[in-house]
Amino acid sequence: MSYKVDYINVSTIGLESSPVAKALAGLRANEARYFMNKYRHEFTVIPASASQEAIDYVNQILKKERDIEFAAKPLETSCFQVENIKWTCVFYEDGLEVNVLYTVDNPKKRAVGFKLSDGMEVPKELADKFKFARQKSKLAGTIRGSFFVIKGEY
Numbered sequence: 001m002s003y004k005v006d007y008i009n010v011s012t013i014g015l016e017s018s019p020v021a022k023a024l025a026g027l028r029a030n031e032a033r034y035f036m037n038k039y040r041h042e043f044t045v046i047p048a049s050a051s052q053e054a055i056d057y058v059n060q061i062l063k064k065e066r067d068i069e070f071a072a073k074p075l076e077t078s079c080f081q082v083e084n085i086k087w088t089c090v091f092y093e094d095g096l097e098v099n100v101l102y103t104v105d106n107p108k109k110r111a112v113g114f115k116l117s118d119g120m121e122v123p124k125e126l127a128d129k130f131k132f133a134r135q136k137s138k139l140a141g142t143i144r145g146s147f148f149v150i151k152g153e154y
Contacts, residue, residue, distance in 0.1 A: 002044045003076075005032035010139060014047060014076050020095040023117035026140035027097055028076075031089065033139065039082040045091070048074035058090050058098055061112060061154055068125050072096060085109075095120035102154065110150035118142050 003014055007029040012021040015028070032043035048055060054077040062068040072092040079088045084106070089099040095117030103109040114126060118141030122132065132144035 001050075002046045005029060005043045005045060007033035007036065007043075007139060014045065015091065017073075018075065018093045018095060020117045020119050023119050023141060024091060024095050024097075026137065027095075027115060027117045027143060028091060030137045030140040030143065031078075031097070031099075035082070035087075041080065041082050043078060044080075045076040045078045045089075048076055048090070051077040051079070054079045054088050055090060057154065058088055058100055058112075061100060061150060061152075062098070064152060065112070065150060066129070066148060068129075070096070070098075070123065070125055072123065094123065096123055100150075102150070107153070111147045112150060113145060113147040116144040 005028055010025050010029045012025040015021045015024050018024050035041040035043045055074050070092060072094040074090050075093050076091045077089060084104045086102040086104060087099060089097060091097050097115040099113045101111050130146040132146045135143045135145060137143050
């Protein structure tokens with residue numbers, strides 16, 4: 001069952017098992033606001049149990065590009081295309097969001113982004129490999145983020 005993320009009335013629906021559920025809900029709402037403002041796209045998520053294909057896609061890119069495998073449990077995903085960009089987002093129980101931006105027609109504009117919910121530790125899988133920039137958000141508090149450019153075809 002899909003859930004349209006409301007960025008005005010932030011809800012922890014689907015994220016209750018996370019130790020940072022409120023912050024993760026704020027991060028998810030921040031994404032919903034971004035996609036509405038930038039692309040006029042309503043951001044919807046589905047439970048990870050109903051979206052194994054999206055999780056496998058993200059895991060494949062992480063493994064092949066940077067040899068990263070997360071121990072955290074995926075809770076929700078969102079997959080969609082706006083303009084010429086395919087987006088795949090995975091929200092994890094520990095508060096991490098991984099998003100894949102994959103332009104259909106421009107191999108130079110493809111990347112994997114990592115966003116950490118306010119209050120979560122940097123996952124051990126990323127700790128020594130990435131530096132994180134900070135961004136303030138009214139919905140999510142302080143978001144820490146990093147990314148890498150995708151070199152392969154997926």
